[in-house]
Amino acid sequence: MSATVELVEHAPATGHVLPDAVGRALAASRVVDASPDPYTPGRWLLRAGSKVGAVSVDGPDLASPVTVRITPKVPITRLFFLLGYSLDPRGVRRDGQVDVAEHRDLLPALAHAVERQIDRALWQGLLQGYRETEESALVVRGRIRETDQIRRRFGAALPVEVTYDEFTTDIAENRILRSAVERLLRLPGVPREVRRRLLHHRLRLADVTPIVRGQVLPAWHPSRLNARYQHALHLARAVLSDASPEHAPGGLRIDGYLLNMNKLFEDFVTVALRESLRGTDLGCRLQASHHLDEAAAIRMKPDLVLYRPDGTPLAVADAKYKAEKRAGYPDADLYQMLAYCTALGLPEGHLVYAKGNEPHAAHRVRNAGVVIHQHALDLDQTPTALLADIASVSRHMRACLSV
Structure with missing residues (x-):
């Protein structure tokens, strides 16, 4: 035991x-x-x-x-809303209802949700598509790779190095789903009934090549053809991108599923802010690389930079998941935001926290003319109310336009 x-x-x-x-x-x-x-x-x-x-x-x-x-600390249904919205903001349900059955722990709930989405994706059969294939063949099919033919065959006529498009089920979408199934089946704590259904999905995907752990996930692009797959693909990516190690010192093995709440909160805030700007002529970039110094030796990557219609920066935002301490917001965050505003030439910066001990605050920096806003989001509220708070932060950021 x-x-x-x-x-x-x-x-x-x-x-x-x-x-x-x-x-x-x-x-x-x-x-x-x-x-x-x-x-x-x-x-x-x-x-x-x-x-x-x-x-x-x-x-x-x-x-x-x-x-x-x-x-x-966040209830499972709220956590899944944050996860779903950060992965697919236009596909997640805004009422916050997530199909996690009776599960109250993260891994069983995630396994159940992924299995249900995969079942819906595969209900009409496996998606097929064209995949570029390279192989050595005895007959010419598709296009001859002349450089490889010369390098590998030294003038021999056969076999022929060819490239062709194959219509197959072994495409990126199915490979991602197959890999998520394999990953969940290896994890401890997946409920028996969910495991049984996952084994059934593995049989349905038996002709699909799984992705080796550590490899980059193959690219796929949303389209009308893969619309029924999209929710499952987003959740599968969460399964395959977790933060759990596999090996430990002393010959021990650590396996399981870990979700980094810092990263989840950062993804949710930046995606939600970006979505709140749809329909405006303002632009934004997530995790864009900038430099603090003129020699471009010190790199910085704010979570989100908002741009005016002419392409100049308007405001900057950084998401901080945990700000709880008895003295209030951490001062180091203010210094970091001041550096962002100074390097980007911005009049305002915004720090967005998961709800801690402080309400919204604004600080005008002496001799700099920079105002740094600190916003607090209560994650344990309805999705509608949470997105309304994000919209309020977005309005603060856009207020610079009138200055």
């Missing part, structure tokens, strides 16, 4: 009796903050940060696996 450690995102450290190898593996992998208890041998102090989900630590020297489950 495996031992289970229950933690809560950003909660105070708690003590747990663990094998030293497991404690060291958790510390080295940065799944959680882990340190030995100086007063009690065999006891480790564990504190979860911004990663939520579940991982299992196992190895030949352990009597049984150890599962670490990290519960998010």
Whole structure:
């Protein structure tokens, strides 16, 4: 029987009796903050940060696996709205209702949601499309790759190096779905019934080549033909892009699913701000590279820069998931935003936090004429109210146009 450690995102450290190898593996992998208890041998102090989900630590020297489950502070349905909106803002349901059945933990809920979307995607059969194929053949098919023919065959007539377009199910969309199924089947904590349905989907996708972990996901482009696949593809990308390690020191293996709430909040805020600007003549860029100094030696990448119609910067925004501390907002964030505004020549900057201890605040920097706004978003509210708060931040950013 495996031992289970229950933690809560950003909660105070708690003590747990663990094998030293497991404690060291958790510390080295940065799944959680882990340190030995100086007063009690065999006891480790564990504190979860911004990663939520579940991982299992196992190895030949352990009597049984150890599962670490990290519960998010945000309710699962709200978390899935943030995830769905950041992946597909025009496809997510605005009422916040997500098909996660009765599951209250992240991994079972995610596995259920992905399986349901894949089932809907494949209900009418597998999508087919053209894929460019290169091979050595005894007959000419498609186009001869003359350079490869000379380099590999040294003048021999056969076999022929050819390239042709093949109409097949082994296309990017199906490969992504197959890979998400394979990933979920390897994870501990997927409910038995969901696992059974995933095995059925793997049979349906048996002729599709899965993506090797670590490889870049193949590109696909939304179209009328793959419309029924799109929701499933967005969720599959979340499954394949998680933050969990696979190996740990001492021959141990860590497997599971971890979602970085810092990254999720940043993606949601920037995508929602971008969507709020649709229909205007303003432009915005996410994670655009700029430089702080004239020699272009110090690079900076603000989360979002808003541009006037003539292409000059108008305002800048940065998303900060955790701002909770007794003294209020962190001062370091203000210094970073001031550097952004100074380098970009902007009169205003905006810091957007998950709700902490402070309401909206505005600071005018002495001798600089720069105003830095700090906004707080309450994530535990309805999607409609949350998007309304984002629209308010967007209006603040656009107010510079009248200045």
